[in-house]
Amino acid sequence: MNIYSYHGIRPVIKPSAYIHPQAVIIGHVEIGEEVYIGPQAVIRGDWGKILIKDGANVQENCTLHVFPNIETILEESAHIGHGAIIHSAHIGKNCLVGMNAVVMDKAVIGDECIIGALAFVPAYFKSEDRKLIVGSPAKVIRDVSDEMISWKTKGTQLYQELAREAKEAILPCEPLSEFKEQSPSKIVDYNIWQDVK
Template sequence: MTCYSLDGLTPVVDPSAYVHPSAVLIGDVIIGPHCYVGPLASLRGDFGRIVLEEGANLQDTCVMHGFPDSDTVVERNGHIGHGAVLHGCRIGADALVGMNAVVMDNARIGSRSFVSAAAFVKAGFECPEQSLVMGAPASIKRSLSDQEVAWKQAGTREYQQLAQRCLTQMQVCEPLSEPEPDRPRISDSGLRPKDSTS
């Protein structure tokens, strides 16, 4: 990772967390245990504080930033999809923010809630626990079922396992010029529906 101290504050990364080498951490950033930070993520603690609590993931090209004296927080087991932007907001425990969604200042996403892909959550927006938030501007559409929340929790566990796989198995390498015969596959996580014939 590319890591910068600023104004005497150095980013903190728990040893059990995985931060991709292309991610950028600046200043007041705190990454807790078992977190995953994907390629090209930017966590800019140059004004406010940036926090990923235990088990949270922040995927490829996500941005976390805020105004001076603000906190931008993803609580325990939060799940932030590819390309999302979080600015001075709080994402509740076990919540999901979909791909390319934007969550603005002082917004609070309740625990176990989902923000849909490409949603725009206005500054100051609040939603109760276990809500589905969609649209641009976003609004609360309905409550989520326990089954939907369980699906999200399984995905978050996959990212927690991915953090450990990356810590122990990922290596810089040169690409091959062609696929090897009988090229193996990375094993199925079990999240996709199985074919009824298999």
């Protein structure tokens, strides 16, 4: 794993978290239980603290960083989509940050919000709980429905399950040289897309 101290401050990672070997974790970072950190994610706690609470996930190619005297916080079950950037911001419980979205300094996102893909959330932006936030610059366009939160929660549960199983399920291997039928040892069998509006 690519885990580094910064001036003697070492990351703290709970045993049930999964950190992909190609992720980079530096300095003052605390990672909770059943957190999933994907390949090429960079979590750089050099100038301040980054706190990733239980059940959150940070997917491939995400960047989390922090300015001095500010914290970057992902509350429980925060879901940070592929390629997103969180910079000195506070993401509420059970939020979704869409793919390639950017959330800037001292933004505070309420619980159970959804930030759309490619959104740019400017510094000092604040939102109440359960808001749908989209655009560049981002704005609140409506409330998040019960159906949307149910869909989001099920998606995050997939990543929590992945964190639980990944140490034994994601293994280096040599590729096959011919196409052949392969069956996974485990099938994810529920449809998270049903009833989404």
